[in-house]
Amino acid sequence: MYLEKKISEDIYYVGVNDRQTTLFEGLWELPAGVSYNSYLIKDDKTCLIDTVDALFAEQFTGRVAETLCGRKLDYLVVNHMEPDHSASIKAVRAMWPDVTIVGNAKTFAMLKGYFGITDNLLEVKDGSVLPLGRHDLSFYLTPMVHWIETMMTYDNSSRTLFSGDAFGCFGALDGHFIDTSFDTRKYIPEMVRYYSAIVGKYGVPVQKAFQKLSSLQISTVCSTHGPVWRERVSDVLALYNHLSLYDGKPGCVIVYGSMHGNTVRLAETIADSLAAEGVRNIILHDLSASSKARILADIFSYKGLVLGCPTYSNELFPPMAELIEMLRLRDVKPRFYACFGTCSWAGASAKKLAAFGEAMGYETVYPPVGQMHAISEESFRQCVELGKAMASKLVVSD
Numbered sequence: 001m002y003l004e005k006k007i008s009e010d011i012y013y014v015g016v017n018d019r020q021t022t023l024f025e026g027l028w029e030l031p032a033g034v035s036y037n038s039y040l041i042k043d044d045k046t047c048l049i050d051t052v053d054a055l056f057a058e059q060f061t062g063r064v065a066e067t068l069c070g071r072k073l074d075y076l077v078v079n080h081m082e083p084d085h086s087a088s089i090k091a092v093r094a095m096w097p098d099v100t101i102v103g104n105a106k107t108f109a110m111l112k113g114y115f116g117i118t119d120n121l122l123e124v125k126d127g128s129v130l131p132l133g134r135h136d137l138s139f140y141l142t143p144m145v146h147w148i149e150t151m152m153t154y155d156n157s158s159r160t161l162f163s164g165d166a167f168g169c170f171g172a173l174d175g176h177f178i179d180t181s182f183d184t185r186k187y188i189p190e191m192v193r194y195y196s197a198i199v200g201k202y203g204v205p206v207q208k209a210f211q212k213l214s215s216l217q218i219s220t221v222c223s224t225h226g227p228v229w230r231e232r233v234s235d236v237l238a239l240y241n242h243l244s245l246y247d248g249k250p251g252c253v254i255v256y257g258s259m260h261g262n263t264v265r266l267a268e269t270i271a272d273s274l275a276a277e278g279v280r281n282i283i284l285h286d287l288s289a290s291s292k293a294r295i296l297a298d299i300f301s302y303k304g305l306v307l308g309c310p311t312y313s314n315e316l317f318p319p320m321a322e323l324i325e326m327l328r329l330r331d332v333k334p335r336f337y338a339c340f341g342t343c344s345w346a347g348a349s350a351k352k353l354a355a356f357g358e359a360m361g362y363e364t365v366y367p368p369v370g371q372m373h374a375i376s377e378e379s380f381r382q383c384v385e386l387g388k389a390m391a392s393k394l395v396v397s398d
């Protein structure tokens, strides 16, 4: 038994909340859960858009069946094949064997590979239209936002964009599901965290998708995670545009690892110097305490980046090696950059962090600061100068 959740004439929310998974994709913390959104259009023909994670297949099909009120399901549109949205397709097919599955050629290759489904398919291309009666659905292929088969579906009559993962965020839905009926401020940082962790590398494809959708009048955005956006459509579009352009705000993120409390002294000295120079947004992250998703979200958000860590077995402190691999993978750019490293006998970390900044094409604002043993007068002075050099870039760009 479920309360009906109506979005607009003929369109219903039929998604579920996941409050039990602790790591999304086995990687990213879910302190407030996540929703897997699906939508049902009841017109002359009925059409479901996306499904949900396999954990919730029974709950989901029950909700869809109740919302259908005894009608059969004619179409299932698959905007995205990642299993958090596709894993209940088999359950849908089992309950409504005649349902026609709508997707593009790349969708169908995955549908066969993941679930062995090859029949009763309707292939759409860019600009294809599927009439349901009062609603005509148009399809827009948006490859690499963030998988190769991703597409979006637009309902011309209600001006609703079913956007797949785009404009989605972490955070389960606590009763309310449309932004006009509750305070959605807590979801905005979760959208940044979601974007930087999941979509992050694909700024260029996101920009191409924006161009493709630019002629559409969008009144409502129904993504696959988080609230339905109606009041804040322009806000979430602007946020995605900002993030996909890697357009950081003035401010500096200092990420450090510290094994015995010496490296953190350098990090704090740099922060003090930035503050003394008038930089307002300064964020320190301890690699051993902060979540990787939170660190990535902040690095995506600000123009300045300082990395520092000890040398560990003549390599980078392992959590730092993991972080820079994540930054490489997401091709985060461009940033004002500086680094520092500590050691007890042979310093490798400062050099390796400097090489990382160079390989990423960052603008290095100060030479790498190396420190053997505890903080010295010379390394203190260099950290103060590093802070000044970074501040001169950030205050100018403010």
Ligand code: FEO
Residues within 6 Å of the ligand: 080, 082, 084, 085, 146, 165, 224, 225
């Ligand atoms: Fe929400 Fe790319 O799956």
